[in-house]
Amino acid sequence: MSLKRNVSLATGLRYRGQGPMLTFVLHRIGGLGMAIFITMHILASFLGGQIGVFLNTVYEHWLFQIFIFFCVLFHAINGLRISIIDLFPKLLVHQREAIWVEWAVFIPLFVIAVFVIISTAGG
């Protein structure tokens, strides 16, 4: 039996879920990004040789490092919020505030790391 959806893709894209929706989407993107990176990374160290070297050059690039650090840091911080709120459901009333705290932790850490990555890449 297939799922019945009454919304089109265009409607879905126009859906404005605001803060919580944004964290949901970024959590997915971060999770997918990490799954692809870690699979590539494990395969590179398993295969070695030319393929391994090629994959190494991809993920040692500073642009890729900024992307993967975004994935890891956001997924980790957001995942901690989800875990805490889900395991203690009474805290759910504070979810909007929790998301603000999350950004307050995420943005400084990410900006500092991006600064370090770029200054290292620039020599």
Add this chain to the structure above:
Amino acid sequence: MATTKPRTLPLPKRGLNFEMFMWLFTRLSALGMYALILFAIIGALVMGARNQMNLADVMRWGFMPSNTHVQSTDVPDLAPWATPFWRLTASALLLLAVAHGVHGLVVIADDYIDTARGRLIVRYISIVMMISMSLIGLYVLWTS
């Protein structure tokens, strides 16, 4: 007006099916990975990382405490970083991460695949992927 009853059943009536178990596993494995990463970072500091590694190197070790991750640092002797103890820690982290990650991929795929048959196929692929990535990862960790 009568007060609305909560629509969710209490846990004993709902039972613990596979989806519920994996929902709980996802949360608990996240906390477990936090604990293991913290444990690895503390271990690195105990082994003298403060003077021999920069923060990025410590993070690299923290996310996967494998001795190949400290090769390019100023650590003079890799032997204490390649003990069975750290390989076991890394293996635990790897198995948690693969199970957490592959289940996450299944959850995402379930949201976008319309047919029950398609979702079943994705489940089989995910089982194969989970087992093969775990084995490849363990091989890399224990032979490096």
